[in-house]
Structure formats: C-alpha cells, structure tokens
Amino acid sequence: MTDLAIDVGGTKTLVVVFEDDQVKPLYVERFPTDSTAGPENFIARLAKVCSKYVDPPDVVHWGLCTAGAVDVSTGRLIWSPNLGWKDVNLHERLSQLFGDRGIVENDCNAAAYGEWSTRPGIDSLVYVTVSTGIGMGIVSSGHIMRGSHGFAGEIGHTTVLPDGPECACGRRGCLQAVAGGRGLSIQVERFLGKRLATEEIVDLARENKPEYVEIVVGGAAILGRFLANMIDTLDPAVLVMGGSLGKNPHYRRLVVDFFTKFYYRLPDKTVGIEPPSAEPDPCIIGVLQLSRSMGVRKSG
Ligand SMILES: [Zn+2]
The missing domain is CATH 3.30.420.40 (ATPase, nucleotide binding domain)
Structure with missing residues (x-):
C-alpha cells in the first residue's frame, strides 16, 4: 500500500x-x-x-x-x-x-505544514519562500491559517515601497518586486540593459560591486524588516525561510541580520529563524x- x-x-x-x-x-x-x-x-x-x-x-x-x-x-x-x-x-x-x-x-501552506510536522512540540510556525516570487504559509496551533478567502500569507504583493519598482501585478513597490528573485533581476536589467541570473547578482553584491550591493542589500533590508514586522504581528515559535534565494547563504545572512536587528525584543521572546528541514x-x-x-x- x-x-x-x-x-x-x-x-x-x-x-x-x-x-x-x-x-x-x-x-x-x-x-x-x-x-x-x-x-x-x-x-x-x-x-x-x-x-x-x-x-x-x-x-x-x-x-x-x-x-x-x-x-x-x-x-x-x-x-x-x-x-x-x-x-x-x-x-x-x-x-x-x-x-x-x-x-x-x-504550496506555501503545504510547506508550512510539512515543516511544522517535523518539529514536535512547536505550536506555531511561519514558512516564507523567497525565490522568483515571495510567499508565506502559516501554521497556528497545528492548523493552517487560511483567512476568510483562503489567501492568508499572500505577502508577495504587499506594498513596501510606494514608489518602488514595478511589479508583475501592475502596481509598484510590492515586496517581491523589491526583494524577490525576479524583482532583483529586473532592477539589475534597468541599469545593465540585460538580465542576469539571481545567483549571479547576489555573487556580484558579495564581491562589493556597488550597484549590485545597493539592489541586493536594499532588497534584503526591506525583506528583513518585513519579516520582523510579521513576527511581531503573529508571534510564531519558528520562522523557516526556504526557496532558492532564501537558501542562498549571502542573501540569507543579510536578511537574518536585518531581521534580528528589527524585531521587537519583549522579555523571553526568542524566534528561531531556520532553514527548511523536511x-x-x-x-x-x-x-x-x-x-x-x-x-x-x-x-x-
Ligand atoms: Zn505585485
């Protein structure tokens, strides 16, 4: 069977x-x-x-x-x-x-549930995927939080920079247009005139090429702040960050540094930020x- x-x-x-x-x-x-x-x-x-x-x-x-x-x-x-x-x-x-x-x-709801199921004793968990786009799944008290219309966790198109880069949804400054893989590529294309793979862009930022640092660090800072605000809103035990860009060591470190700096430190509040393990x-x-x-x- x-x-x-x-x-x-x-x-x-x-x-x-x-x-x-x-x-x-x-x-x-x-x-x-x-x-x-x-x-x-x-x-x-x-x-x-x-x-x-x-x-x-x-x-x-x-x-x-x-x-x-x-x-x-x-x-x-x-x-x-x-x-x-x-x-x-x-x-x-x-x-x-x-x-x-x-x-x-x-898929994000499934991933959140999958990660929650591998961590016995954890009540609540947020899974964020950072890849071409950005998505999120939330498990609270062992249940997937869906919202009234089934769209809870659709963070990719929340506005984080009102005059920021255009997004595929037709609006400006969406989280994934600023900090997602396709968003980084489009921003680079604007000054370079051609598209580079996301991994290459992050590598160039790691080598301290100024234009790339501005775009990559700028995106990571906004994502880190966003996640800190989300943690303060939902108070999960663990935040799991997955997706190809979320698992990229350099980008991940930048996001985690900003995140750690910004979330509100109430006594006894510690939030684990972990890679996927399922x-x-x-x-x-x-x-x-x-x-x-x-x-x-x-x-x-
Ligand atoms: Zn959008």
Missing part, C-alpha cells in the same frame, strides 16, 4: 511515492510541468509517470500542491498565474485516477501529512 505526494511547480513537477505510514520516500521522480500544454495534457503525463511506481488501487492517500489560489474544500485550483491555469478541479481529476482519499493544497521537500512532506490527517474529501 502506498501514498503519493505531488508538487506541481512552474517548471518541474515532483512526484514522490511513500509506503503507507512511512516518511522515507520509496521513489522520487521529476518531470517537466510544461503547463502551456494545458491541465489535461499535464494530468495524462502525471498519470503515466505515477503508473511506473504505483498501482492505482494500492494508493491509500494522495496529496497535490501548487502555487496559486486553491479552494481546499473542493480541491479546485481557482487560479495559478505560474501555470496559467484557471478553474481546474484537480481533486476530481486525481480522484478519477487514485481514488478520493486525497487533498489539493497551496526531506525530500517541505511541500511534499506537507501534502503527505495533510492527506494522511484529513482522510476522505468529497469531489466538488
């Missing part, structure tokens, strides 16, 4: 197969999401990949997560700008393949544990 966990990313999809009730993966496979071919094409390729490792009647639980707005009560993907998909009933389609003991979740991936462990804890969901 097996459990199946799937993380649908903008570029790649990760499929991990577990023996039921184990957290050590049996099989791991990545394949191109190729979302422009549409959700039906994707689901057909997903089914083919899964069929190499699992016999559908043997799947006890399944969980799928992706970036974007998800209605968790129905398992419907409302909108994913990353994938370019709108209104896809992923729960219904996957139930047809693997049975209805499954869940569909937003293996092979926080989102995967999150959807695995959520699918096991939530049991049967209805298709809608």
